[in-house]
Structures are given as C-alpha cells and as structure tokens.
Amino acid sequence: MGLIRFAIKSPLLVLWCLLGLLLSITTVPWLAEASILKLAGWWHRNLLRILRVRVHVTGTADAASGLMVSNHISWLDIIVLGSRFHTYFVSKAEVAKWPVVGTLARSAGTLFLPRGGNQSAEISRAMSDRVAKGSYVLFFPEGTTYAGTEVHRFHPRLFAAAIESGVPVLPVALFYQHKPQPHPTVPYLGDQSLAANLWGLLRTPAIDVVIQVGHAIPAAEKQRKELALEAQQQVTNLLQTTIDDHS
Template identity: 40%
Template sequence: MPRLRLALRLFHLALVIALGTLLAGIVSLFERVVRRDLMPLRQRLTRWFLARLGGALPFRVRVEGELPTQPMLWVSNHVSWTDIPLLGALQPLSFLSKAEVRDWPVAGWLAHKAGTQFIRRGAGDSSQVGQQLTRHLQQGHHLLIFPEGTTTDGLALRTFHGRLLSSAIDSGVAVQPVAIRYLRDGQPCPVAPFIGDDDMLSHLLRLLSSSACDVEIRLLAPIPSESRSRNELARHSQAIIASALLLNAAEQEQAEAA
C-alpha cells in the first residue's frame, strides 16, 4: 500500500510538472511573437500551476487572514521548498531565490518564466539586486522573499536580513508578513523541513511516502514601510512572525546564535 501511494503521487506530480512546462513554453513562444513582456499573464498562470503543484503534495492547507489588494513585499519564514507552491497559490507572486535554483532541471526554467528574481550569495551585488526588486514592486507586482536567507526546521527563526527589505521602502509599498508552519498530530512535522544536506529527490520521495500533514498559513497585518528603516522593518516582521508561530524568546536566541 505505501508503495502504491508513492507511485500514484509521483505520477500525479509528473503530470502537473509536464503541464506547467507546456504552459511556460507556450507563453514564452507567445512573448516572442508579440515581442512584449507578459508578466501579469505569467504570474496568473504560475499561480494556477502552483496551486496544482501544491495539490499534488501530501498537505492539508489552512489559510488565515486577508489577502492584500495592493502590491506588497511579502516576507515569510522558510521551512522547505514546498513553501513556494503553497504560498504562490494564494496570489500571483514573484519570488526571490538563490541563483543556484536557476540551474535546476525544469524547476529552474519554470521559476525563471514565473518571474523569479535570482540572487547570488556573496556576489557583492546587493545594490543591483535591491534596484531590481524595487523596479519589480513599482511595476505593480507582488514579490515574496524569505529574509532568513535559508530554510530552518520550523522550530525557530533565524535573523531577518534587513537589506532585503529596502525595496519596500524605496518603492513605497507595505510589508506583508506571513507565517507558515507544518504540523503532524499537532507537533512540528519532522518530514517537511528541507534543511542541511537534504537533496531535492531524497526529500521529495520521503515527503511523498509519508502520510499527509497539516499546513497553517497566517497572513498577518501589513506593516507600513513609511518612516521606517530597513532594520526596523526586519525586526518588526521577524517579531510578529515569531509570535504567530508561537516561538518563545529562548528558542529565538538559540537560533540566532546557531
């Protein structure tokens, strides 16, 4: 039975990825024909695709809070690669991702076509990246970043990097904090986190082989960026996300010291 469940889930996932690849290819070809950027269309199709991708994963998702009606810089804690399809299904979004993802087979190309902004760690181009994110927000697109800069086990938050929030100030948009957590029998799920030396295939097989877990996504009150520094925005968003995740101060200190 577990093997049959895994096989069916893999088949479902393969169909969804094949469909996403086909859609991205069609839109890419259409852009070449009309010779203009179709970012709004790409974002809407990406949302549709990510909703199907999230539906192919063994999760029961519950969403609390209101979706923003104006473009905002979304900031979220980061537990796994699965955060992306689950959050991306809520609203047409672009993401900020590490540059290595661009080289992933199929997934990297799909991410690029969805409008993902890529950043290379330690490349010294933070100013250029900030300008790129600001332009993206000024064009009226929602953008989501993971200001911890890495994934965690979901038991604590790492320090939010303020430089990634400068684009909200420069473009005059609010910050939309988001808290996401994975639960199994009311406790943090040990299977969902994508951390350490995990590789994509091993984690995917482990995830698809397990029973479904619960995912809670909380859209918290937006934070105005006016009259705030980037570090103030980072500290405030980190604090309210930690509170929503029910993390205590001792856990936070341990995570920041790690």
C-alpha cells in the first residue's frame, strides 16, 4: 500500500510544485504583499490535500498581527501553519539553496537567517518591518527540529523584533497525532535528507496535525529572555494539553 500511495501522490506533488514555480515567476511579482500571503495560503492548503495532511485548529488568535512562535518538528510545519495563517516565515539560510523549495520560499517573502548572530539585528529589523504592515512573522525559536513530544529551549535573540516593534508574541503548539509517539515519519531530524523524509511522508496514510493556539503575550517592558521563557512555557503547556487529550 505504501508504494501505491507514493505512486499516486508523487506525480501530483511534482505538478503542484511546478505550478508554484510558474506562479512565483508570472504572478507573484505583480501582487501586493497581502495578496501574496493569500496565494501562499491557498498553495499550502492544496499541497496538504495532496499529502493527505488534515489540520485541526484549537483556539483563536487574539492578536491581528505580531510575532508567532511554535515548536518545530519538520519542514512540513511551515506548510501546516501557512495553510491557516497569513504569515511570513523566518527560515535557516540553507533552505534558500534547496531546489524548488528555496525558490518558492523566496517568492512567499521568507526571511532567511544566516548562521551565527552577526546579522541578527538586520533580521530583527526586517521582521519589524513586516509586522508593522499588519502581518504575522513566524519563527521557530528552538532553532532546530525535534521529535515533537516535548518543547526545548527557546533562543531569545529574535524576540527582540517584538520588543522593538511593540507587537505581541502569539505562541502556538504543533502536534502530529500518532500512537505511539513520536510520529514515525513526520519528524525531520538529524542527518536525514529531505528526499528521505519526503519518501516516508508520501508512503504514509492520512496524517492528522493539531494546531493549538495560545494567548498573545505583550512584549512591552520585557527583556528578550523573559519573553522567550514565557512563550516557551505557554507552548509547553499547550503541547502537553494536546498530548493528554489524544492519549
């Protein structure tokens, strides 16, 4: 059955990515930023249909814009969150070099974060510019992917954008349903290649993922470390609640 799923999904995935590349060249350059985010959301939602990923959202965002932070499990997180929120993403610089994916990410306005902290101020300014226009900017403060069963330390440096812009931080938690945990194919960990991870996903039956939306945290009069710790604690609580609900 796994090979049959792969045979059905993979041609659709290729065609959908080619359409995304075509749109990034012919349509995106002429669109306003708000329209680009709407188009990206539409593209993400249909990609999830191809991959047979079903998204369940619990809670409602109580901030119209600001920084959004989440635990990080897979490259699939971006597609899942982009399908439900009109948001820009901050991604590691290596993603910009990935075939097809890098081009699509750039066309959607992704900000690429170089390794090291030398350009953190520049990235923070770019994030501040985006949220000032009434959008979300989402990043993964754990800095890398984990299995999804617990939340790891949130690095504080990019929280400076919320403090400088005076916008709130909205925590969300991702949970890919499976018994037992962690999910056997979704986590993109260690030295695994993108192709290997995608091979597993294309052979997997329907995947259910829960987005648990928290409460916006005001950034005023907070330090970066304080804001990061508060966001981390809220995501930890959200994830544990979701795990308990599905155990």
